[in-house]
Amino acid sequence: MSRHPTVVVAGGGLAGLVAARHLAEAGIDVRLYERRDEVGGRVRTIERDGYRFDRGFQVLITGYPAVREELGLESLALRRFAPGAVIARPGRRSTLSDPLRDPKALPATLFNTDVTLGDKLRVLRLRRQLAATDLETMFEGPDQPIGDYLREQGFSERFISNFAAPFYGGITLDRSLETSKRIFEYTFRTLSSGSIAVPATGMAAIPRQLETRAIAAGATVETGTAVTGLEVDGADRNGASHRSVTCTLEGETDRTLEANAVVVATDPPTARDLTGLEGIPTDGKGCVTQYYALPAKSDLETGRRLVLNALEDAGPNQIVPHSAVAPEYAPEDATLLSATYLGAPDADDETLGERTRQALGAWYPERVFDHLEVLHTEWVPFAQFAQPPGIHDSLPGPRSPDNGVYLAGECTKWSSIQGALESGQVAADAVIRDLS
Numbered sequence: 001m002s003r004h005p006t007v008v009v010a011g012g013g014l015a016g017l018v019a020a021r022h023l024a025e026a027g028i029d030v031r032l033y034e035r036r037d038e039v040g041g042r043v044r045t046i047e048r049d050g051y052r053f054d055r056g057f058q059v060l061i062t063g064y065p066a067v068r069e070e071l072g073l074e075s076l077a078l079r080r081f082a083p084g085a086v087i088a089r090p091g092r093r094s095t096l097s098d099p100l101r102d103p104k105a106l107p108a109t110l111f112n113t114d115v116t117l118g119d120k121l122r123v124l125r126l127r128r129q130l131a132a133t134d135l136e137t138m139f140e141g142p143d144q145p146i147g148d149y150l151r152e153q154g155f156s157e158r159f160i161s162n163f164a165a166p167f168y169g170g171i172t173l174d175r176s177l178e179t180s181k182r183i184f185e186y187t188f189r190t191l192s193s194g195s196i197a198v199p200a201t202g203m204a205a206i207p208r209q210l211e212t213r214a215i216a217a218g219a220t221v222e223t224g225t226a227v228t229g230l231e232v233d234g235a236d237r238n239g240a241s242h243r244s245v246t247c248t249l250e251g252e253t254d255r256t257l258e259a260n261a262v263v264v265a266t267d268p269p270t271a272r273d274l275t276g277l278e279g280i281p282t283d284g285k286g287c288v289t290q291y292y293a294l295p296a297k298s299d300l301e302t303g304r305r306l307v308l309n310a311l312e313d314a315g316p317n318q319i320v321p322h323s324a325v326a327p328e329y330a331p332e333d334a335t336l337l338s339a340t341y342l343g344a345p346d347a348d349d350e351t352l353g354e355r356t357r358q359a360l361g362a363w364y365p366e367r368v369f370d371h372l373e374v375l376h377t378e379w380v381p382f383a384q385f386a387q388p389p390g391i392h393d394s395l396p397g398p399r400s401p402d403n404g405v406y407l408a409g410e411c412t413k414w415s416s417i418q419g420a421l422e423s424g425q426v427a428a429d430a431v432i433r434d435l436s
């Protein structure tokens with residue numbers, strides 16, 4: 001490799017930050033440009049009046065291999081959810097847990113009638129079956145919608161509608177369970193070996209840590225600057241197969257910069273615009289997460305579990321007891337909850353607040369939620385790219401753009417923190433090899 005080639009990374013989401021760190025560790029002069037004023041992309045947190053609002057409810061699955069490789073989990077001070085969930089419907093709530101990881105919840109799980117005894121045994125069987133498969137190969141082979149897969153595995157309609165639809169619908173932002181079964185298998189498998197958690201100071205602590213690591217490795221990170229154009233100079237210089245890419249940068253000072261390579265690690269629609277690659281998926285799945293305050297000590301008593309809506313009605317898909325899981329998410333005199341609505345509900349913020357009040361009132365008939373105060377509403381039109389069965393077979397790879405331009409980002413793997421982190425590793429590796 002020539003001494004200190006320059007590589008531009010466009011985008012400071014998880015993928016770009018990981019790519020920047022690995023490139024810098026290889027001795028490359030790395031310059032990361034992030035369009036927004038802060039890094040993190042889809043993983044950001046707003047801090048206001050002692051509350052922390054993640055920009056759309058999301059969690060870290062600690063069993064993801066790239067999470068273990070790229071993050072110092074101890075310094076994130078993770079606050080963990082209890083395994084399983086509370087399944088709610090008008091007048092009734094039930095707990096479904098993982099008896100292997102949460103023996104105290106065994107009686108509640110055994111007597112839970114929202115799923116059948118056969119389903120509970122099938123969960124254990126599937127767990128054994130998937131534990132024996134290699135995570136690396138989970139995105140290979142035949143694919144089908146999650147719903148069909150669960151039916152083929154023998155799960156009852158009760159299990160599918162009461163638990164799988166809201167739980168995996170919450171993960172895939174698709175309650176119809178039409179999403180690729182690969183997402184189900186990967187998350188089911190990694191959930192069995194790890195936990196669901198958030199950093200004590202909010203999800204933004206994840207990109208902050210990655211940024212610190214990238215800078216420590218020698219990368220420069222400039223926020224408030226967008227990469228708006230890439231021009232590839234394909235001509236060999238002095239007969240050598242040296243390529244350069246001229247990047248147009250727009251920010252406080254507009255300028256151009258010549259780089260030996262560029263890693264495009266933006267959101268998928270911008271990546272498609274910058275690279276012209278038709279294969280980058282741009283259909284998105286969205287959601288709305290609304291945050292609420294209740295007085296101190298008015299927790300939902302779920303034992304640090306999510307509350308899933310068993311019914312597909314106008315109410316939220318799930319309600320999250322944030323401050324019960326991470327007390328740092330709320331001031332001492334308050335309880336913080338959120339509700340997530342999948343897709344783009346045809347309602348304003350106030351109506352969503354009212355719907356959540358009604359849902360909670362129906363699920364907890366013994367309690368009154370008139371004083372539930374709406375604090376913040378986060379509309380996320382593009383949270384993940386849509387992942388119908390088979391889509392992962394045709395996703396572009398890190399070298400797909402060619403000519404010194406590389407692609408990182410979840411859109412080269414699958415839509416998740418794991419996909420984004422891993423894509424950064426793989427893109428950096430491709431650049432390092434090609435510049436050698």
Ligand SMILES: Cc1cc2nc3c(=O)[nH]c(=O)nc-3n(C[C@H](O)[C@H](O)[C@H](O)COP(=O)(O)OP(=O)(O)OC[C@H]3O[C@@H](n4cnc5c(N)ncnc54)[C@H](O)[C@@H]3O)c2cc1C
Pocket residue numbers: 010011012013014015016033034035036039040041042043055056057058059060061171225226227228265266267268270287380382383384408409410411414415416417418419420
């Ligand atoms: C509400 C929500 C819930 C989710 N739930 C989960 C979950 O529970 N678990 C999970 O694993 N995953 C979840 N995800 C998905 C996960 O967050 C994403 O897959 C991942 O963060 C994508 O990272 P990325 O780096 O590929 O892209 P992004 O996060 O989109 O980062 C791209 C970056 O590029 C920047 N950019 C764009 N254009 C330019 C430009 N021209 N120049 C410079 N910079 C530019 C953007 O500002 C952004 O910072 C969720 C996402 C959302 C939004």
